[in-house]
Amino acid sequence: MSYDAKVFNVMVASPGDVLAERALFREVIHEWNAVNSEVRKVVLMPVGWETHSSPEMGAGPQEIINQQVLHSCDLLVGIFWTRAGTPTTEYASGTIEEIEKHIAAGRLAMLYFSTTPAVLDDVDNEQYQTLRDFKASCRSRGLFESFDSLAEFRNKFSRQLQQKLNAHEMFKLTQTESSSNQPVSDFMRLTVPSLTHEAKVLLKEVSQDPHGRLTYVRYIGGAAMQSNAKSFLDSKERREVAKWENALQLLQEEELIVERGHKGEFFEITAKGYEVADTIIS
Known part of the structure; x- marks a missing residue:
């Protein structure tokens, strides 16, 4: 049966060395929707440049991604391991640019850094140093999370996403609107x-x-x-x-x-x- 719900765009921002984590990001969001969306009248839409951008000429690639995807994003989830990403004209990488511009717009961001061991021969030292510098800059600007395995990332992101949805003002407002406009059903009482x-x-x-x-x-x-x-x-x-x-x-x-x-x-x-x-x- 259909139902009305408010949709929030949740964007994943990450370099190309965390493909497995990107897949888990979507899995966790789909799981949250399956369990919670009908009751809470909220749908989380996982978005990323690879699925939500389209060919366009007339500007730089990152600028087009920002316009098509980033600017409509409500929550951004950044994931890193050994790479920072491809540099842009303004920032050390496209991923860092997405994060910085999202934060500058006053929007919610959650950052995760993998501490999983890597094969040294596969690590680009320049990329890794850029990532270290960015991570260091984040320490004085908020809280980020570390994880040492895919299982730990999944568990932490699942739990912390739920915490954000329960506590952040952006989602609280939606819950208030839903509860004030609709009677509490027996189904909602029995969740x-x-x-x-x-x-x-x-x-x-x-x-x-x-x-x-x-x-x-x-x-x-x-x-x-x-x-x-x-x-x-x-x-x-x-x-x-x-x-x-x-x-x-x-x-x-x-x-x-x-x-x-x-x-x-x-x-x-x-x-x-x-x-x-x-x-x-x-």
């Missing part, structure tokens, strides 16, 4: 699923785990379930173990965690999972 005590404990701990992960391994004579440096299957009594296994299954059914391992031994929290976890009082 937080009913969970067992064990499921709540599991979800809260996974949400506080630095990587948003939970491991579950069965072996001869027992099983192990861990997250956030805590173990949940200390008892070998089958009735107790069954409660935690049921909690794990319930979190999957409610799409609060998703299976990532090949044998069902590794799970990650979803954007919806973080949102529900925030409602649980420890």
